[in-house]
Amino acid sequence: MITYGLESGNDWSAADVQSDGDGMKFRVKYKGEAYGEFRLAAIGHHNVLNALAALVIARGAGSDARPCNRRSKPFAACGVAWM
Secondary structure, three states: OOOEEOOOOOOEEEEEEEEOOOOEEEEEEEOOEEEEEEEEOOOOHHHHHHHHHHHHHHHHOOOOOHHHHHHOOOOOOOOOOOO
């Protein structure tokens, strides 16, 4: 089993999570070691967790997700309001 989350005890963790006004910045660690720095064009810790889950799946499939962070274009969130 592979674990991920915001806590340092997970195999994959997001650390130094910060909102920069129009997105989220965070560092990813794998088993306590630095893996890379990432930025999302979406706000919320839940989006950081979603991105971390995608990264874990990509790594499990043999891909290195770090270059994706440099090439990805920001996405615009749809106009859905959660009530």
